Amino acid sequence: xxxxxxxxxxxxxxxxxxxxxxxxxxxxxxDYAMSWVRQAPGQGLEWVSFIRSKTYGEATGYAASVxxxxxxxxDDSKSIAYLQMxxxxxxxxxxxxxxxxxxxxxxxxxxxTLVTVSS
Amino acid sequence: xxxxxxxxxxxxxxxQSITISCTGTDSDVGDYNYVSWYQHPxxxxxxxxxxxxxxxxSGVSNRFSGSKSGNTASLTISGLQAExxxxxxxxxxxxxxxxxxxxxxxxxx
Numbered sequence: 001x002x003x004x005x006x007x008x009x010x011x012x013x014x015x016x017x018x019x020x021x022x023x024x025x026x027x028x029x030x031d032y033a034m035s036w037v038r039q040a041p042g043q044g045l046e047w048v049s050f051i052r053s054k055t056y057g058e059a060t061g062y063a064a065s066v067x068x069x070x071x072x073x074x075d076d077s078k079s080i081a082y083l084q085m086x087x088x089x090x091x092x093x094x095x096x097x098x099x100x101x102x103x104x105x106x107x108x109x110x111x112x113t114l115v116t117v118s119s
Numbered sequence: 120x121x122x123x124x125x126x127x128x129x130x131x132x133x134x135q136s137i138t139i140s141c142t143g144t145d146s147d148v149g150d151y152n153y154v155s156w157y158q159h160p161x162x163x164x165x166x167x168x169x170x171x172x173x174x175x176x177s178g179v180s181n182r183f184s185g186s187k188s189g190n191t192a193s194l195t196i197s198g199l200q201a202e203x204x205x206x207x208x209x210x211x212x213x214x215x216x217x218x219x220x221x222x223x224x225x226x227x228x
Binding site for chain 2: 037046061062108
């Protein structure tokens, strides 16, 4: 059974940093691209970032709203994907979901972790 | 990248069919067949119900079907049931090698 478990969320002040982790199980992590999607309170889903597998050079992509501030990485030996979030803004407040990408389709989702950016 | 356009809400009676539209551009929905649909019940994780325009993952009811014409994709739920009440989102891969979600549709039964 595919499982994705996010951790690392919490309350952080504007301008500070936070790192989210996504621990995967139930599939060969290194064979898949991974992605982060967020949902701000009362808003819709917003794609944030992806990282391809080592086969594809671990290439990354980011939404314009986070490019230059967020960095996604992965540790295939631990089956963990990370999202390093710097220079956080109040508008980054959201539930952050870790997702798996199969082919070019986002298929499985974690339960999400809440990030609150507030002074 | 602007969000794909969906109706804010759609409602129907049990047993009826409803269709949710998802309108994008030549750079996303119109350019690729990588359009997916997700069911998102309140407080739960989203669930993939349609991928690559019209394919259903194993275990998803055949009451859910998808299609696409030009820059608009559609999700049809037939034989509407109370358990279908949720928010529904479309998603597309884009020419910029990114992803974009729809604005979301609240389905009420």
